[in-house]
Amino acid sequence: MEKYEIETLLAQAGNHSPEDPYGTVATPIYLSSTFRHGKLSDVDHFDYEKQYAYSRMANPTRKVLEQTLALLEEGTKGFALSSGMAAIELVFSLFKSGDEVISTNDLYGGTFRYFDHLSEHYNLNFTQWDGKNNNELVKKITAKTVALWIETPSNPTMKKTDIAEISALVHGINPDIKVIVDNTFYTPIYQKPLALGADIVVHSATKYLSGHNDLLGGAVICKGTKIAESLTFNFNTTGAVLDPFDSWLLLRSLKTLPLRMRQHTENAQAIVKFLQNSSAVSKVLYPGEGGMISFYLKDKSKLALFFDNLKIISFAESLGGIESLVTLPAKQTHHDMPIEQREKLGITDNLLRLSTGLENSKDLIDELKNALK
Secondary structure, eight states: OOOOOHHHHHHTTTTTOTTOTTOOSSOOOOOOSBOOOOSHHHHHTOOTTTOOSBTTTOOHHHHHHHHHHHHHTTOSEEEEESSHHHHHHHHHTTOOTTOEEEEESOOOHHHHHHHHHHHHHHOOEEEEEOSSOHHHHHHHOOTTEEEEEEESSOTTTOOOOOHHHHHHHHHHHOTTSEEEEEOTTTHHHHOOGGGGTOSEEEEETTTTTTOSSOOOOEEEEEOSHHHHHHHHHHHHHHOOBOOHHHHHHHHHHHTTHHHHHHHHHHHHHHHHHHHHTOTTEEEEEOOSSSSEEEEEESOGGGHHHHHHTOSSSEEOSOOSSSSOEEEOTTTTTTTTSOHHHHHHHTOOTTEEEEEOOSSOHHHHHHHHHHHTO
16 A cells, blocks of 8 residues: 555555455455465465465455554554464564563553563563663663563553654664564554664554454564564464454454544543542643543542442453543552552552543543542
8 A cells, every 4th residue: 555644544444455356345354264275386386475375374354454554553564463462472482581671660460470471481581671761771781682672651650751762772782672662552643663763563452453342452563574574483383363353353443543542532631631630639640642541549548439439431451442441450450560569660559540432521521520529
């Protein structure tokens, strides 16, 4: 596809696709697990990028989605996986025992849990960095450093890291260090890490890319043919692929991503103004765009009453969907993190994370006003 604005690119995703021989406007769902070969000689010169044999290796529906993801993030190649954690696992298949990885210190709890698992069982060494102090980052880089993992804005304290500045700094020290960015919160609507100098982008596609709280998915998009070739081999070998139906659902959802993100942002900004003026709230954390807000209740003893008074907003994990959700990270998403580390990061028992949905902002504010009484 030519270089179009993101709204046009997504609205047209799958239309005019060479993967479909019938001229369909909407991408079909190819549910077949296997595909017929032609002549015996075809197998001797099989090209998995152009032909199909088995859906773990390639599927026409998933391929259209993956091509769209690559265009969306301005990358070389995209991969659609069965969950966000499967996406993270694919990225870490690039590394080996003894390698060192630096990560920002405020991450999704599942990412922390996986990093601890890799450290304990696979001898991958992790150090943490605050995402701000460049001098400290430089000190942490050694000859064994293979990657820098950044989540920005961070989950759940909404810290932002300058991707362009950090990518230039790290690659200036060692161009082989992979700068990897979890772009789940901002999506390519507000941030394109590969265009800013990163090497790999990861999404929990369950969240904003899907946006309807009805599928699990993950996405990895990389820059450069060498990384693409390594990820392709590992992806085909391990097989945590997104199935054809969910690939179709995710592709359909992406078509409304720009519209949804604008409304998420508009609603969130209105709610932030309300929360900042609420006597029941001591502090509001908001990165400026997107639908994610975290805030601290002044009186922790009122938590149960707050949840009991919710009628529209659901007390549930996950984020990025049409329906508004509120989470208590210390008890839910970040429960496995040691309490000392949680509290040092500000993930205390009175911190709430709100995923602002697409309901009318007045109704959401009225609900929060009542719940915070």
